[in-house]
Amino acid sequence: MPATATPTAAAILERVVQPIGRRMTPALARELMQLQFSPADMRRVGRLLQASKEGELSVDEEAELESYRTAGRLVDLLRIQARRSMKTTSRSND
Secondary structure (H helix, E strand, O other): OOOOOOOOHHHHHHHHHHHHHHOOOHHHHHHHHOOOOOHHHHHHHHHHHHHHHOOOOOHHHHHHHHHHHHHHHHHHHHHHHHHHHHHHHHHHHO
């Protein structure tokens, strides 16, 4: 019996978020397209990435960086669903 691949967090999140796109209002889609990290979060991610590149991350910092990555994937997935919803709405209005 062939081994099955363990699903990634991104794949699981995509399955969780996918139904939202089917019932998303245009207003919600526009709001989701505007989601972004704050400037302070972006600076923190930059510092963590630099420390990672230099091999100087503590265990706590590694966990923090992974949390930012997970949050970023969720934001990306929400934006993808918003974009799809906007395209569907646009086509149905044509």
